[in-house]
Amino acid sequence: MKQLFFLFSVFFSLSTFAQIDKVEPPFWWSDMHQENLQIMFYGKDISQHEVSAPKDVVIENVLKTENSNYIFVTIKTKDLPTGSYTFNFSKKGTKGFSKAYELKERREGSTIRKGFDASDAMYLIMPDRFANGNPDNDSNVNLTEKANRELPGGRHGGDLQGVINNLDYLEDLGVTALWSTPLLEDNDKAYSYHTYAQSDVYNIDPRYGSNEDYKKLAAEMHKRDMKLVMDYVTNHWGAEHWMIKDLPTYDWIHQFPGYANSNYRMSTQNDPNRSQIDWRYCVDGWFVSTMPDLNQSNPLVLNYLTQNAIWWIEYANLDGFRVDTYSFNDKDGIAKWTKAIMDEYPNFNIVGEVWMHDQAQISYWQKDSPIGAIQSYNSNLPSVMDFTLHDALMTVFDEENPGWDTGMIKVYENFVNDFLYADINNLLVFAGNHDTNRINGIYKSDLNKYKLVMTLVLTTHGIPQLYYGDEIGMVGNKEKLGDGDIRRDFPGGWIGDDNNAFTETGRNQDQEAYHAFTKKLLNYRKEKEVLHFGKLLQFLPENNVYVYFRYDENERVMVVINNNPEAQELELTRYAEGLDGITTGKEILSGSEISLDKTLKIEGKSSMVIELR
Template identity: 70%
Template sequence: MKTKLYNLMLFLMLFSGITQAQIDKMEPPFWWSDMHLEELQIMFYGKDIGTYEVSTEDEVIINNIRKTENPNYVFVTINSGDLAAGDYEFTFSKKGKKNLKKTFELKERTEGSALREGFDASDAIYLIMPDRFANGNPENDSAPEMQEKADRSKQGGRHGGDLQGVIDNLDYLDDLGITALWSTPLLADDDAGYSYHTYAQSDVYKIDPRYGTNEDYKRLADELHKKDMKLIMDYVTNHWGSEHWMIQDLPTYDWIHQFPGYENSNYRMTTQYDPHKSEHDFKYCVDGWFTSTMPDLNQSNPLVLNYLIQNAIWWIEYSGLDGFRVDTYSYNDKEGIAKWTKAIMDEYPYFNIVGEVWMHDQAQISYWQKDSPIGAIQDYNSNLPSVMDFTLHDAITSMFHEEDASWDRGMIKAYDNFVNDFLYADTDNLMVFMGNHDTGRFNEIYDGDFQKYKMAMTMIATVRGTPQLYYGDEIGMRGDKGKGDGAIRQDFPGGWKGDKQSAFSAEERTETQSQYFDLTSKLLNFRKENEALQFGEMLQFLPKNNVYVYFRYNDENRVMVVINNSAEEQTLDLKKYAEGIQDSTSGKEIISGEDIQLKENLSIRAQDALLIQLQ
């Protein structure tokens, strides 16, 4: 009798295990009522789940059931637009098998969620590599379920920075004058090595446990909002990591681009709009993999595109995001990425998305901005509100070496960059920067020359667009990119217990760190309160003797910026700049705090910058 009972219990346990294993994942894991997106596609994953029939006894209307060549998937599209918040049950049935049931929850939407305001030109954005910023919780430095373990001695290893470390240091960002935080990706990346950058994601509905939890990420957004600061997620539409669980068991052969198998991208984004392009070159740009460990997602596959749209909206709604920075935007299928962008902006009309379009020509960058006059030539509209001003970055990383100006050297590079603003649909919605996690550090390029940092940072804080600062530049951090990416992604001093000193603390900063921080803070905090620097018009003058002068102004306020990139002190004849100065006879120089008389002449020291609030 005992043997029969044992066998029966064993059978029930095994049978129960099989049925539970047949629905291993449901994505999205939940959703919200009263969303603009009226149809919701729910993916169910589990062994042979695609061989079951799907039904619901609730008031859910199933619009479509899509099964693929992989029996472990089924995509169920429901009409979610009119459903109230609550639990809804799906039944999976198959002749001769026990029915499976799965509950899907629709949550109440936060009031005003659809009308959230994204980042804009009134903000100053701070970019961090979270693994290298601050380690607030040493207990999660490694995670048993993730391959790579923490090893701070490795330049390309995981060092332990996490979400708690960011939350612990928000006051530092606030003091600096920062109003928005952009972190490189935080979602799970289970690569065996170099997983710290997290661009090769393995689960896009889960924060990497070495950073914290989904709840920690939401808590970061909440803490930022308490300080009137914003959170920008680094979103990757172009590729996932080869360790992604769906890449390991593809829903469809064409979920990723295959040749068959792997071929690398040629990185020639110009093929996206070259009227003379070969189809071979075009395919290898758009369909080629970013690296051998980053399979290229096929946004022309409706299942893939819908999955990416819903995942992006899910993160916005769940964590309370204020913006996206989209990695490798111009490598995507351009029609697919335009639909992805539009779907998000339709859901959140005042949200903002900035795309990484790393090109060196204003017309080619402009092509990717919403309503671009360049894109219109080919009847293309990306719907992307913001792009990154890489041509200004190009100028900044070379022109301060050029003390002896010529026709095309020195400060004329800055002037020429802004001349081409007529190519853009919205110059207020450009991101301007000295460097980021992929470029050389400014302070390395210019060998720690503070005066050159002062000129460049004054420009970044005062030109049109939204300024972005790369973590550590504000304390003079350096790093030789020629020694590898890890060399420009160093640990922030003081972010780890046991560090010799902390740059987070004013009392512990070195003299050099304080010099950089104080200047940056003064510039960004002045900008935070000055609408002319945020959304005002710009008036620029041809540089003379390598001195560049421009004004930012609105009806109530005028600011004069003077940058002397020459090796000698220069004296300006102010009659040339009367159009900008107008009736002002004096001003307050913001960096030094000195009063400035604006009569006939104005002197400026060599390699220096003046920021003058006209009075």
């Protein structure tokens, strides 16, 4: 009896240590460019064990931290074929338990996948506010916040199935790339719909659907020659993240100790005269109290984020990243992260949010920047967001009696500084996004001003980005009514909505007017390489009329934007350089033939897109 009790005790003791709660990445792929893989095993006091692997698996390193619940095992994956490999965990020479780990086969051509570029038009959605395709997943028993569509800052139930259901709408509109705000689990008690305070970065939030649903979205988009862009967050996680609740190392996050808020002054990153305390509170300070700041200078953190990003690209078959708060990261760490991804996928694209109001400081963060080179810094980041153009677009079309530096000259001057950028075609140009006031709110639902805005965004150089609902005239004012007001539900995305703006018959007259204009211009742009990669020739605005040309060896397009309430007549001899001897053209927005031999009349508050013949 005593012997039986002893054997039972040994078995029970071993089984208590046999619990592995998490393995991350949960699996990997063979034939990756990155030769080493660091696997994190997590479980109660797991570091009390030693780890071994099959003889064909080379363990490069086993790292145990001050938290006994973690072991980080680095293996050499180069030349390892696909299959299952068993890791054994033993204690004091006695085998305790085992864990199988799978290397999968990569998709053919995975490494040379092509990311988004200036031939694309990107559409930004907040999935919780776009369409509810599966009402059964609006709330989840394991997650705190439940659906409440009556609450502007609550969860409304939009999900991945809702996006999939409306891909035909996006394709018909002329969209070729979709950027969704984050979809990974966010277990915040409130405002979790924005999903930037993630609590698990290997799983889609079940209120949006499943990991398989995300793969399905990518597959359905690829059938339509559309690209899927993931909103990736390197700077912070949510306070509810399971690793934040049980930190692998004290310095996994920035501590002061504990919480201190960022001062948000990103200019301290490249200020040669900065104080260390100001720089530290920018880079190390938390974005908000519920978003602990990740320490990318910790190699464990950096490698975890790198592998997680690559895992999602490979798993979901992604076409790009938009990286949140890019310039708040440790700049050397984020440069390594970016380079590792671009080394794995040389034709991929990543656009970083660098929300600054100075072109030199925005340029600093783009790959091969002449500004960054002054400080011997290269972020390796292919694309940045053109916030200075956005700044101009928010005011310029209300400036009808311009002075020296107001009116259309603000747009002209924005492009004067193109020499600051390493790649002007890889700038994301936009009128608004989920953090800014809606352009139709700013311009008080003036359709003519919307047309001026979108003409510029869709015909200048760079990658145009639209914010969901702008194309049907949606409005919002965050200063007066909070963020929820600029993130309203897309009409028709929920059963019982008053109208369905996803369909022509469901749109009201005003919505259709916005939509028809946007659709015409987007679909024209889709087929015009000259608007993708052609050169830009601009002329100083006269009488608040801005004229520019996009041109290449084969085509020329003339764009005229009249910001006056009154009609204007242009003497075309001034634009001879752009016209290049051509005297006729087709005006795309109206479909009319245009004579360009002497003068050109343009109505007040209107634009013309003329394909030169």
